[in-house]
Amino acid sequence: xxxxxxxxxxxxxxxxxxxxxxxxxxxxxxxxxxxxxxxxxxxxxxxxxxxxxxxxxxxxxxxxxxxxxxxxxxxxxxxxxxxxxxxxxxxxxxxxxxxxxxxxxxxxxxxxxxxxxxxxxxxxxxxxxxxxxxxxxxxxxxxxxxxxxxxxxxxxxxxxxxxxxxxxxxxxxxxxxxxxxxxxxxxxxxxxxxxxxxxxxxxxxxxxxxxxxxxxxxxxxxxxxxxxxxxxxxxxxxxxxxxxxxxxxxxxxxxxxxxxxxxxxxxxxxxxxxxxxxxxxxxxxxxxxxxxxxxxxxxxxxxxxxxxxxxxxxxxxxxxxxxxxxxxxxxxxxxxxxxxxxxxxxxxxxxxxxxxxxxxxxxxxxxxxxxxxxxxxxxxxxxxxxxxxxxxxxxxxxxxxxxxxxxxxxxxxxxxxxxxxxxxxxxxxxxxxxxxxxxxxxxxxxxxxxxxxxxxxx
Amino acid sequence: xxxxxxxxxxxxxxxxxxxxxxxxxxxxxxxxxxxxxxxxxxxxxxxxxxxxxxxxxxxxxxxxxxxxxxxxxxxxxxxxxxxxxxxxxxxxxxxxxxxxxxxxxxxxxxxxxxxxxxxxxxxxxxxxxxxxxxxxxxxxxxxxxxxxxxxxxxxxxxxxxxxxxxxxxxxxxxxxxxxxxxxxxxxx
Amino acid sequence: xxxxxxxxxxxxxxxxxxxxxxxxxxxxxxxxxxxxxxxxxxxxxxxxxxxxxxxxxxxxxxxxxxxxxxxxxxxxxxxxxxxxxxxxxxxxxxxxxxxxxxxxxxxxxxxxxxxxxxxxxxxxxxxxxxxxxxxxxxxxxxxxxxxxxxxxxxxxxxxxxxxxxxxxxxxxxxxxxxxxxxxxxxxxxxxxxxxxxxxxxxxxxxxxxxxxxxxxxxxxxxxxxxxxxxxxxxxxxxxxxxxxxxxx
Numbered sequence: 001x002x003x004x005x006x007x008x009x010x011x012x013x014x015x016x017x018x019x020x021x022x023x024x025x026x027x028x029x030x031x032x033x034x035x036x037x038x039x040x041x042x043x044x045x046x047x048x049x050x051x052x053x054x055x056x057x058x059x060x061x062x063x064x065x066x067x068x069x070x071x072x073x074x075x076x077x078x079x080x081x082x083x084x085x086x087x088x089x090x091x092x093x094x095x096x097x098x099x100x101x102x103x104x105x106x107x108x109x110x111x112x113x114x115x116x117x118x119x120x121x122x123x124x125x126x127x128x129x130x131x132x133x134x135x136x137x138x139x140x141x142x143x144x145x146x147x148x149x150x151x152x153x154x155x156x157x158x159x160x161x162x163x164x165x166x167x168x169x170x171x172x173x174x175x176x177x178x179x180x181x182x183x184x185x186x187x188x189x190x191x192x193x194x195x196x197x198x199x200x201x202x203x204x205x206x207x208x209x210x211x212x213x214x215x216x217x218x219x220x221x222x223x224x225x226x227x228x229x230x231x232x233x234x235x236x237x238x239x240x241x242x243x244x245x246x247x248x249x250x251x252x253x254x255x256x257x258x259x260x261x262x263x264x265x266x267x268x269x270x271x272x273x274x275x276x277x278x279x280x281x282x283x284x285x286x287x288x289x290x291x292x293x294x295x296x297x298x299x300x301x302x303x304x305x306x307x308x309x310x311x312x313x314x315x316x317x318x319x320x321x322x323x324x325x326x327x328x329x330x331x332x333x334x335x336x337x338x339x340x341x342x343x344x345x346x347x348x349x350x351x352x353x354x355x356x357x358x359x360x361x362x363x364x365x366x367x368x369x370x371x372x373x374x375x376x377x378x379x380x381x382x383x384x385x386x387x388x389x390x391x392x393x394x395x396x397x398x399x400x401x402x403x404x405x406x407x408x409x410x411x412x413x414x415x416x417x418x419x420x421x422x423x424x425x426x427x428x429x430x431x432x433x434x435x436x437x438x439x440x441x442x443x444x445x446x447x448x449x450x451x452x453x454x455x456x457x458x
Numbered sequence: 459x460x461x462x463x464x465x466x467x468x469x470x471x472x473x474x475x476x477x478x479x480x481x482x483x484x485x486x487x488x489x490x491x492x493x494x495x496x497x498x499x500x501x502x503x504x505x506x507x508x509x510x511x512x513x514x515x516x517x518x519x520x521x522x523x524x525x526x527x528x529x530x531x532x533x534x535x536x537x538x539x540x541x542x543x544x545x546x547x548x549x550x551x552x553x554x555x556x557x558x559x560x561x562x563x564x565x566x567x568x569x570x571x572x573x574x575x576x577x578x579x580x581x582x583x584x585x586x587x588x589x590x591x592x593x594x595x596x597x598x599x600x601x602x603x604x605x606x607x608x609x610x611x612x613x614x615x616x617x618x619x620x621x622x623x624x625x626x627x628x629x630x631x632x633x634x635x636x637x638x639x640x641x642x643x644x645x646x
Numbered sequence: 647x648x649x650x651x652x653x654x655x656x657x658x659x660x661x662x663x664x665x666x667x668x669x670x671x672x673x674x675x676x677x678x679x680x681x682x683x684x685x686x687x688x689x690x691x692x693x694x695x696x697x698x699x700x701x702x703x704x705x706x707x708x709x710x711x712x713x714x715x716x717x718x719x720x721x722x723x724x725x726x727x728x729x730x731x732x733x734x735x736x737x738x739x740x741x742x743x744x745x746x747x748x749x750x751x752x753x754x755x756x757x758x759x760x761x762x763x764x765x766x767x768x769x770x771x772x773x774x775x776x777x778x779x780x781x782x783x784x785x786x787x788x789x790x791x792x793x794x795x796x797x798x799x800x801x802x803x804x805x806x807x808x809x810x811x812x813x814x815x816x817x818x819x820x821x822x823x824x825x826x827x828x829x830x831x832x833x834x835x836x837x838x839x840x841x842x843x844x845x846x847x848x849x850x851x852x853x854x855x856x857x858x859x860x861x862x863x864x865x866x867x868x869x870x871x872x873x874x875x876x877x878x879x880x881x882x883x884x885x886x887x888x889x890x891x892x893x894x
Contacts, residue, residue, distance in 0.1 A: 010835040019839060025627050027818070038795050040564070042485055049480060056479045062469040075611075081462035133633060134624035150624065157626045177628035185634055192583075192634070193545050209609040219582045219620040219635030226578040227545065237465065244609055245482060248601035251615075252564075262497060262565035263600070263617050266635075272611035274541075274578060285465045293472030312792065314822045318839050351833060353826025353840075354694065356783035360792035373694065380696030393697040400655065400692075401703035403684040410659045432831040436838035437869025440660045447653050447662035451669075451681050 002325060004347035009319035023317040025153060030311040032260025033361065039262075040252070050249050051365035054302035057240055058292065064207040064240045065283065071210030072281055075272045080282045085115035088284050092117060092199065092232055093124055095280055099230045101126075101196035105188075107214065107221035108132040109201025110148050110305055111234050111284060114327045117199075128199070129191045131220040133184055140167045146321025148328055149258050149307035154320050188220070198224035202235035203304070204250055205281070208243045211271040212281060215254060215264040222268050231279045233270065237288050238301040250304060253363040257306040291339045296374045300335050302364040309358035309368055315351055324348060331358035335371040338379070346384045349375035407448065414442035487598030489563045491643070494596050497566035501618030502631055503639040507593075511644045514555065514590055521640065522553050522586065529580060530555035532590055539576040548577060554584035554636075558591040558616075560606060561641070564599040567617040568641060571610040578612060582620075587636035589616070593645045648678045650715030652708075652749070654725045655687040657861050664861055667888040668721040668752055674888075675760060679719075682711040690728040694827040698735055705736050713741035717759060718749040721884045723781025723859045726751040731784065752884055753859055754787055757800040764807035767889035774814035774853030775802060775883075776844070776867065778860035779822050787859075791820050801859055801883060808886070814853045821847075825866040841870045849876060855892060856880045 013019050037043045057064055069079045080095075082088035096104065104121065106112065106128055118139070121128050130139040134151035138144065140163050145151030152160070161175035170183045200221050204213040212233045214221045225231045241250065255261040273279035292298050310316045310330035321329035326337045326345060331352065337345035349372045358368040379385060380393075399409050418441075433439060445453075459467070495505045506517060515533040522528070529539040529551050537551065556575060558568035568589045575581055597603050607613065620635030631637060649672060653665040672679045688708055689701030708729065712718045720726055729749040736742055756762040777799070781787045788799020797819055805813060824830070824840025831837075845867060848856055856871070856878050858864050868880040879892055 006833045006835070009833060013835040013839055023843070028627060034791060034795070037792075044793065045483075049482065052477070052480045055477050059474050059477045061473055062466045065466060065469065081460070081465055083461045083465065087461060131634065132624070133622045137624065150627075152624055153627070155626075157628070160625050177625040178630050180625055181622055181630040181633060185632065188634060189549065189583075193549055206609070211609050217620070218622050218633035220633070222614065223579065223582045223634055226582065237469065242479065245601070245604050248599070248604040249482065251600050259623070261617075262500070263562075263567050263615065265501070265617050265619070265621055267567070267615040267617075269609060269613045271609045271613075274572075274612075283465070285461075285468070289465060289468035289472055292469060295474070298472075298474065314824065314840050315833070315836050318836050318843075350695075350829070351836075353779065353822050353824060353829050353837075355779035355822035355826070357779075357790075357792060357822070360783055360790050376694070376696035377698050378696075381699070385696065389695065390697075393692045393695055394700055397689075397692050397697065397700035397704060400687040400689065401707055403686055403707070406655070406686045410655070414659055432834040433869070435834055436842065436873060437866065438872035439869065440865055442660055443662055445662065447658045447665035448681075448683060450662050450666065452683065 002344055005319065005323050005351040006347065008323035008325065009351070012320045012323055013318065019318055021156070022154065022320060026311045026317045029150070029259060033257055033308055033311065036256035036260040036262060043256070046249055046253055047363055047365050050253055050363055051302060053241065053246050053249060054364050055299070057242055058238070058298060058301055061237065061240065061292070064242055065237060068205055068207040068210055068240055071208065075210045076279070077210060077273065078278065078280045080280060082282055082284045084286050088115045088234065088282055088286070089117050089120040091282050092234070093121060093126070095230065095232055096121070096126055096197055099197060099278070101230055103191070103195045104128045104197050104199060105131050105191055105195040105224040105228065106199040107201065107216060107224055108135055108151070109199065109234055110327060111201055111236055112199065113145060114286065115284070129188070131188050131191065131224055132216070133181060133218060136184060136188065137163060144322065144327070146329065147307060147310055148305050154322065192223045192227050195224060195228050197230035197232065198228040199232045199234065200225060202233050202239050203254065204241050204247060205235055205239045206244055206247065207240055209271060211269050213247060214268045214270065215266065217265040219266050222266055225270065229277050231270070231273065231277065232282060233280065234282045234284065236284050236286070238303070254304055254306055257308040257361065257363040287340045291336070294339065297335060297339065297371055299366055300332065300371060302366055303332055304364055306363055308361040308363065312357045312361045314355065314357070315353065319351070324351070331368045331372070332366070335368055335375060338375045342379065342382060343384055346379045349379060410446055414446070418442045482601065485599055485601050487564055489596055489598035491593070491596070493563040494561055494566060497564060498618070498641055501566045502621060503566060503618040503641060505641045505643065508642050508644045511590065513644070514642060517642060518553065518555055518588065525552045527552045528555065529553070529576060529584065531576060532557065539580055541577055543577050548579055548583050551580065551584045553586045553588060554580050555588040555590065556581065558589040558641070559595065560603060561591050561596040562600060562603045562615070563596055565617055567615040569603065569607050569613060569615050571613040573610065581614070581616065582635045584636055586638050587619070588640045588642060590642045590644065593643045647716045648680060650712045650718045651679050651681045652685060652712065652718050652720040652725065653681065654720065654722050656865065657721065660865070661861050661882070664721055664882040664884055667882065667884040667890055671884055671888040672719065680715070685711045688725040688728045690725060691827055693728070693732055698732070702736055705733050709742050709745050712745050716748065717755065718745060719752055719755045720749065721752045721859070721882060722861060723751040723778045723785055723787060724862060726754070727780040727784035751781055751785060751787065751859060753801045753804060754785065757804065762804065765804055765887050767887065768809035769886055770810035771892060772812040772814060772852050772854040773805065773886070774816065774848040774851070774856045775805060776823060776856060776858035776863055777820040778858055778863050781859050782820060804887065814848060814851045816847050816851055818847055823863045823867055825863050830866055837866070838870070841866050845870050845874070845876065845878070848878060853878055857883045857886055859883050
């Protein structure tokens with residue numbers, strides 16, 4: 001059985017100071033996002049617009065996909081369609097084999113992480129180098145990303161220093177971010193210049209023009225794609241936006257929400273391949289059409305992968321991305337993952353206090369906390385929860401639907417709590433409560449008893 | 459059914475009822491030079507206002523007195539770069555001085571396309587990038603920008619030098635691309 | 647006007663003083679308050695755990711108890727939010743619709759229905775106000791930092807009018823305390839850590855009395871305060887508005 005979020009979170013929390021550090025690093029990003037959002041007066045209006053553009057797009061997605069395809073083909077782009085991760089990976093491998101590409105550079109793409117493309121290509125004898133600095137660090141460490149925008153946010157500079165010392169030959173104990181980044185720059189420039197093919201993700205795919213838009217701060221996507229003879233852009237069906245002008249709305253929201261920048265350093269629009277080069281777009285479903293059919297959950301497909309819900313989530317900040325055990329961690333991942341495997345990811349919708357901060361920062365207004373609540377209902381109905389939880393809830397419900405039983409139960413509970421020394425209380429829930437917290441000291445009478453007695457006196 | 463057709467069929471089957479496409483309201487904003495300058499500086503770039511485009515060469519000499527490998531179609535470059543220039547040459551470029559088509563005051567981004575780049579990799583592989591922009595071509599925000607720029611084969615908004623904060627959120631300038639970005643504006 | 651007083655189960659059993667303060671506060675304002683004694687709970691604990699279906703009979707009991715009143719008032723934002731938002735799962739009879747629309751969190755009732763803008767009590771202490779997420783983001787009773795830097799809200803506005811009070815300026819103005827219903831035990835480690843961090847913010851910024859509109863958040867935070875033996879007193883906002891002193 002896979003570990004639950006709470007088990008992994010408990011392990012994460014064993015290191016108190018590192019948890020503090022992780023929380024503060026991400027809270028810093030949330031604060032930068034706040035300043036950027038407060039900084040333009042129409043920010044809330046833009047969120048509403050973006051949400052409605054995506055709403056419309058999803059309601060007409062088949063038509064927009066076809067028009068994107070037609071326009072891309074007209075631009076000289078080769079378009080592929082993949083039902084699932086396996087087909088996606090085969091398509092990519094096939095393109096690489098046919099073009100005799102052996103050295104591949106890849107810029108950040110959560111979709112290829114979702115498909116586990118790297119191990120698949122490596123198994124087939126193809127070298128793939130992740131070129132985003134954060135991705136490169138975790139690739140060297142053979143770890144999954146812990147955040148969709150800041151893949152190595154779980155690592156300290158000393159950790160990166162050790163990794164680079166081992167793999168890139170930087171001096172032992174070198175932990176200066178400037179010097180470490182410089183070492184990666186030198187190393188990766190060689191890779192860019194000598195690569196055969198470049199794989200990239202897609203931030204937005206414009207139906208009207210057939211263009212794909214890729215946003216980075218490092219410039220690694222442009223360096224990779226422009227040096228290579230083959231460009232493969234991998235996207236989910238939900239990346240479509242109808243028109244060129246809509247980019248104005250989304251580019252104003254994306255970087256502000258993600259890192260608090262007013263725009264990413266590079267916002268690159270690939271419409272036609274260079275003469276002599278080829279450009280492919282692989283369009284992936286992998287459960288997305290199924291999610292589109294779920295009325296309560298379809299608007300999770302509006303997500304533009306900014307990561308703001310992770311940065312703001314008090315649970316994510318104190319449990320780390322790896323505790324979610326899913327490619328996309330945090331609140332958005334917790335509503336995307338049950339669609340793919342309800343049982344495996346059944347603990348994720350419960351990894352939330354339903355505080356709603358995720359919904360409030362989301363640039364496309366996905367009602368994330370409402371969907372977490374709704375997934376909980378489905379998970380309970382499907383009988384996936386532990387038996388004790390089910391029965392305790394059923395007993396509680398019976399008690400609370402019956403005033404007489406409730407009065408009796410309440411009296412009993414207060415009595416037991418009052419007469420039993422804290423350390424003897426041997427109940428799972430009470431024990432969990434009492435690890436870091438005192439139990440409330442129960443009063444002699446309930447309010448109800450007091451009320452009845454004082455009404456009699458009147 | 460092939461994957462394309464089955465994906466499209468499933469989308470058609472599962473999509474919600476059509477919701478209308480909203481019109482974009484006109485978002486006005488500040489398109490002043492002061493705003494543009496502030497945004498460029500926030501993004502880690504530098505703005506220099508010139509009197510005329512003819513001053514470019516003098517300024518480049520002042521900014522990069524020891525640079526040998528300069529590529530440009532604006533000043534007399536030491537290295538000729540075109541679409542078939544070899545990678546070995548490209549990787550030695552120290553400074554690229556190129557035209558920008560349009561600037562955005564709100565975020566300091568400059569739009570340039572393949573036509574201005576000499577080679578698609580040049581604005582990224584060069585160690586230092588200088589973009590020369592007509593003052594009249596500064597718009598307030600991205601809505602105005604997208605209403606003017608057209609989807610050419612390849613076009614990029616560049617805002618500031620290449621950067622990363624992937625190591626402990628420490629900002630490092632000069633990740634893979636240029637270590638600095640200087641914008642030179644001129645009036646026609 | 648007759649108000650039905652809804653006292654959530656855990657306040658009834660563990661914090662009767664909060665319910666008493668709520669009752670006295672409303673009566674002092676000339677409101678006729680009744681407490682229907684067959685009441686139990688709003689059903690939230692089960693529903694938030696995924697057992698909304700099992701809660702339906704609890705919802706129905708709630709409506710039966712409260713549909714005869716002009717307003718239902720409760721000293722907890724979380725329960726008011728649950729009634730308003732989640733009672734959509736049962737048949738929307740006129741009684742259900744009425745109960746959903748007329749259920750108010752206490753401070754929300756004071757400011758929006760009774761139009762109270764100030765309270766004539768004195769409370770010479772440094773008070774830290776804990777925003778409950780359901781009150782803030784759920785019911786919209788105060789501004790949220792995700793949307794605006796302006797810290798404003800119904801409770802804060804009322805508290806500011808109290809004589810001699812000093813309000814704490816927190817470093818993180820509206821972060822969740824980590825209670826979250828059964829989350830507090832099923833995700834014990836994160837829940838406790840969130841509470842510890844919230845309290846640390848209050849300690850750093852010199853809170854003497856911690857207050858809020860949701861006793862569930864306060865119960866969790868009080869558990870941490872007591873475990874760490876900190877000199878912070880926890881009081882529900884009803885107690886402060888009712889003029890209770892700190893030693894009661």
